Amino acid sequence: MSTPSGAAVAAGGGMVRPVGTVTDIATVARRSVRSLLREPEAMAPALIIPTFFFIVNIGALESFVERSPGIDYRAFQIPVAIIFAVTGISRASVLVIDIQTGYLDRMLVTPVRRTTLLLGMMVADIVLALALSFVVIAMGFVAGVRFETGLLGILVFLGLAVAWSLAFTGFPYTVALRTGNPAAVNSSFLIFFPFAFLTPAYLPRELMTGWMQTVAAWNPVTYLLEGMRSLLSGGWDAVAIGKASAAIGGLALVTFVMAFRSLARRVATG
Amino acid sequence: MSEAYKSGRPPAPTLRVCTYRRAFLASGPVPEAAREGAQNAAISARGLVRTFGSNRAVDGVDLGVNSGEIYGFLGPNGAGKSTTVRMLCTLLKPTAGQATVAGYDVVDRPGEVRIRIGAALQEAALDERQTGREILDLQARLYGLSAADRAASIERAVDLADIGDAMDARIKTYSGGMRRRLDLAASLIHGPEVLFLDEPTTGLDPVSRAQVWDEVRRLNRELGVTVFLTTQYLEEADALADRVAIIDDGRIVEEGPPSELKRAVGADVIVVDLPPDAIAGAATVAETVPDVDAVTRGRRGITIATADGAATVGSVAVALSGAGFHPQSLTVRTPSLDDVFLLATGYRMSALDPAAEGGDGAGGSGSRAAAAGSGGP
Numbered sequence: 001m002s003t004p005s006g007a008a009v010a011a012g013g014g015m016v017r018p019v020g021t022v023t024d025i026a027t028v029a030r031r032s033v034r035s036l037l038r039e040p041e042a043m044a045p046a047l048i049i050p051t052f053f054f055i056v057n058i059g060a061l062e063s064f065v066e067r068s069p070g071i072d073y074r075a076f077q078i079p080v081a082i083i084f085a086v087t088g089i090s091r092a093s094v095l096v097i098d099i100q101t102g103y104l105d106r107m108l109v110t111p112v113r114r115t116t117l118l119l120g121m122m123v124a125d126i127v128l129a130l131a132l133s134f135v136v137i138a139m140g141f142v143a144g145v146r147f148e149t150g151l152l153g154i155l156v157f158l159g160l161a162v163a164w165s166l167a168f169t170g171f172p173y174t175v176a177l178r179t180g181n182p183a184a185v186n187s188s189f190l191i192f193f194p195f196a197f198l199t200p201a202y203l204p205r206e207l208m209t210g211w212m213q214t215v216a217a218w219n220p221v222t223y224l225l226e227g228m229r230s231l232l233s234g235g236w237d238a239v240a241i242g243k244a245s246a247a248i249g250g251l252a253l254v255t256f257v258m259a260f261r262s263l264a265r266r267v268a269t270g
Numbered sequence: 271m272s273e274a275y276k277s278g279r280p281p282a283p284t285l286r287v288c289t290y291r292r293a294f295l296a297s298g299p300v301p302e303a304a305r306e307g308a309q310n311a312a313i314s315a316r317g318l319v320r321t322f323g324s325n326r327a328v329d330g331v332d333l334g335v336n337s338g339e340i341y342g343f344l345g346p347n348g349a350g351k352s353t354t355v356r357m358l359c360t361l362l363k364p365t366a367g368q369a370t371v372a373g374y375d376v377v378d379r380p381g382e383v384r385i386r387i388g389a390a391l392q393e394a395a396l397d398e399r400q401t402g403r404e405i406l407d408l409q410a411r412l413y414g415l416s417a418a419d420r421a422a423s424i425e426r427a428v429d430l431a432d433i434g435d436a437m438d439a440r441i442k443t444y445s446g447g448m449r450r451r452l453d454l455a456a457s458l459i460h461g462p463e464v465l466f467l468d469e470p471t472t473g474l475d476p477v478s479r480a481q482v483w484d485e486v487r488r489l490n491r492e493l494g495v496t497v498f499l500t501t502q503y504l505e506e507a508d509a510l511a512d513r514v515a516i517i518d519d520g521r522i523v524e525e526g527p528p529s530e531l532k533r534a535v536g537a538d539v540i541v542v543d544l545p546p547d548a549i550a551g552a553a554t555v556a557e558t559v560p561d562v563d564a565v566t567r568g569r570r571g572i573t574i575a576t577a578d579g580a581a582t583v584g585s586v587a588v589a590l591s592g593a594g595f596h597p598q599s600l601t602v603r604t605p606s607l608d609d610v611f612l613l614a615t616g617y618r619m620s621a622l623d624p625a626a627e628g629g630d631g632a633g634g635s636g637s638r639a640a641a642a643g644s645g646g647p
Contacts, residue, residue: 014461015461016414017415018414019413023411031400034399034400098397101395102391102392103395105391105395106389106396109388110409110413112412268363
């Protein structure tokens with residue numbers, strides 16, 4: 001070739017600079033949030049399902065449950081609606097398409113930090129979980145629900161909801177990274193059912209009986225619901241919030257280890 | 271512009287490549303710290319092996335690609351081309367062997383390799399939900415380009431991709447050719463030294479293919495980018511590559527400039543189409559004909575290498591018909607890369623994939639005489 005080696009070719013490389021983790025996360029997150037905003041229809045099920053259950057549960061059970069003293073059933077159901085809305089949302093469906101199309105490889109050829117590919121998507125998950133939680137809380141306000149712990153309580157409530165949502169994303173991300181199969185990712189939401197329903201979703205735990213009560217005692221969502229309910233109806237309860245946080249933390253530990261190990265395996269060159 | 275593109279008008283010759291080059295040149299030389307191996311070798315590999323289970327996809331590949339070269343990696347589907355590229359691009363670890371790209375070991379220093387290479391891997395992998403400009407921007411950010419460099423690089427890439435207003439439309443609306451051009455532009459955003467193109471024109475129509483070829487030539491000529499290109503198209507390797515390696519079943523079976531490889535086959539080849547049961551016998555007869563240098567048995571006949579096809583074809587026809595063989599056709603032409611492939615592997619690449627090339631292979635543009643018919647009295 002007429003062009004000599006060295007300078008002319010390498011010159012372009014002078015533009016390349018080391019990139020920090022936060023910058024990489026921001027880059028990946030920018031793309032993820034953008035594609036989120038471009039498919040608002042994907043939010044529909046996440047809003048319809050909790051609204052549906054909120055109305056149906058109240059219609060069916062409100063007068064029955066409120067025979068027990070001290071229960072505001074609408075406030076009781078708002079955390080359930082939040083859990084229904086934010087559990088299982090993730091960008092895993094996008095990740096699995098990236099794997100299939102080879103776009104993930106295109107990013108892996110760049111010097112991008114591998115963990116940020118997942119962390120950036122999780123930023124978009126946080127945005128979505130926040131948006132969904134806002135809508136559900138607004139629905140609660142319309143239904144006459146008030147927070148006994150005030151504005152700070154609402155913020156803690158939002159924090160728990162988003163943290164829970166994020167902890168749960170580890171499942172679909174793990175499935176996406178392990179299988180690379182969109183159908184498998186779609187079915188991964190099934191894990192939502194035992195988590196969401198084997199809980200005091202309908203009745204307080206003291207009214208539950210038998211095996212269901214036992215299972216609920218082992219389900220982290222039970223403590224999440226009870227922590228969130230305390231913010232609505234009970235006033236500040238450090239123990240309840242502590243247990244809810246521990247439940248989220250425990251789940252996050254498990255799912256994040258799974259997800260980031262799966263990522264490491266997926267991007268491993270071995 | 272997309273209209274003009276689709277209609278097949280070649281892009282107008284422009285000054286933009288010069289601008290592109292100047293901008294790269296202006297950013298000055300890069301520190302040459304701690305590079306291994308010869309400065310002039312853009313890619314070198316020794317004994318590269320990659321196994322998947324018991325399958326040896328790449329089975330001992332040695333490579334030496336010079337800086338500034340267009341190197342063609344030619345082989346049929348499943349020959350090990352993509353696996354080799356994935357190892358050189360740091361996406362896959364070699365099972366055995368060693369490779370350096372842009373002076374750095376792909377296993378020990380993948381980060382150094384990554385900032386110096388660009389890659390457009392198979393099928394133009396792009397996120398359909400983003401616009402072309404967003405893809406370029408994301409790419410530029412992942413390489414840590416400053417805001418000013420980013421803006422300039424994106425503008426250059428926009429010019430390079432040459433897809434007009436479509437740059438701000440979602441990629442799902444793009445044609446295959448537009449995707450490839452964007453993919454190519456995206457892989458160049460950071461001014462890489464070595465560009466890997468894995469089957470850059472597979473699935474493209476002839477017009478789009480020619481445009482990609484022009485682009486690759488121009489990048490190489492104007493920017494001095496070393497190009498490592500895999501292809502299953504004989505014609506593409508012949509047209510683009512300074513040197514070609516022919517890979518079959520995980521091994522390089524021939525390597526050299528296309529013209530030399532073809533010359534090594536002989537000045538001319540005589541292609542004799544025969545029924546399968548006649549091939550072995552006819553080959554034995556043809557070997558006895560004076561001035562026949564070599565006879566290769568294929569699936570659909572034999573290929574005869576000779577110094578002077580026009581002079582020899584008559585004796586071949588006479589000898590065959592005298593021995594009771596009646597060829598379906600006899601063709602004299604200059605050797606193609608397919609003949610090189612046939613000599614090296616015992617089969618024709620063009621026979622594998624009907625979508626690839628015609629039976630004559632490519633590069634055989636010099637067909638001087640064609641004698642059809644049974645060749646018998």
